[in-house]
Amino acid sequence: MLVLNRKVGQSIMIGNDIEIVITSVEGDQVKIGFQAPNSVNILRKEIYDTVEQSNKEAVTAKFNLDNLRKREK
Secondary structure, eight states, X not given: OOOOOXXXXXXXXXXXXXXXXXXEEETTEEEEEEEOOTTSOOOOHHHHHHHHHHHHHHHHHHHHHHHHHHHHO
16 A cells, blocks of 8 residues: 655646545545546445445346246246
8 A cells, every 4th residue: 555645735646647636634534636537436435345245246146046047947
C-alpha cells in the first residue's frame, strides 16, 4: 500500500486520467473529489463489497437452479 500525505487542494494522479483531490479536512473526516472518465466506476468500499456478494449469490443461485432443472429431466 502506498501512503501519501496531502494538504487541502493538493491532488494525486492515477494513470493519465484519474485525479483524486483533497477538498477539505475537518477533524477526523477527509473529503475527497474524483475526476475520472465516465467509464470508470467509483464506489465506496462497503458498497463495492455488497455488490460483489450479491453477484456471487446470484451466480450460486443460478447454478443451483440449473442443477435442479437437470435433475427434473
